[in-house]
Amino acid sequence: MSYEKVLQAGKTVVGTKQTVRALKEGKALEVIVAEDADPSIIDKVMEAAKEANVPVTKVDSMKKLGKACKIQVGAAAVAIIR
Known part of the structure; x- marks a missing residue:
């Protein structure tokens, strides 16, 4: 499951803004998004x-x-980066 991928990933960025930035900079290898996040937020990442x-x-x-990213709050998007 993808939660394990996040836990095992060497480097990640957490959050919509950081994920979009990593994508634009060509650093993201894979993106994980939460289905229960606000669609208007996730649409930018998608x-x-x-x-x-x-x-x-x-x-x-x-x-x-968020828990898989070892943070105390929920995360809408996470990017596994190079």
């Missing part, structure tokens, strides 16, 4: 990932994604 031709994986929970 569009940037499509433009960068980076695979996107969806997970069910912002809370669990």
Whole structure:
């Protein structure tokens, strides 16, 4: 499951702004987004990932994604970076 991918990843960036930045800079290898996040927020990430031709994986929970990133709050988007 993708939560394990995040836990095992060497480097990640957490949050919508940082994920979009990593995509635009060509640093993102894969993006994970939470399905329960606000669609208007996730749409920006999805569009940037499509433009960068980076695979996107969806997970069910912002809370669990945040926990996998070792933060105390939910995360809408995470990028695994080079």
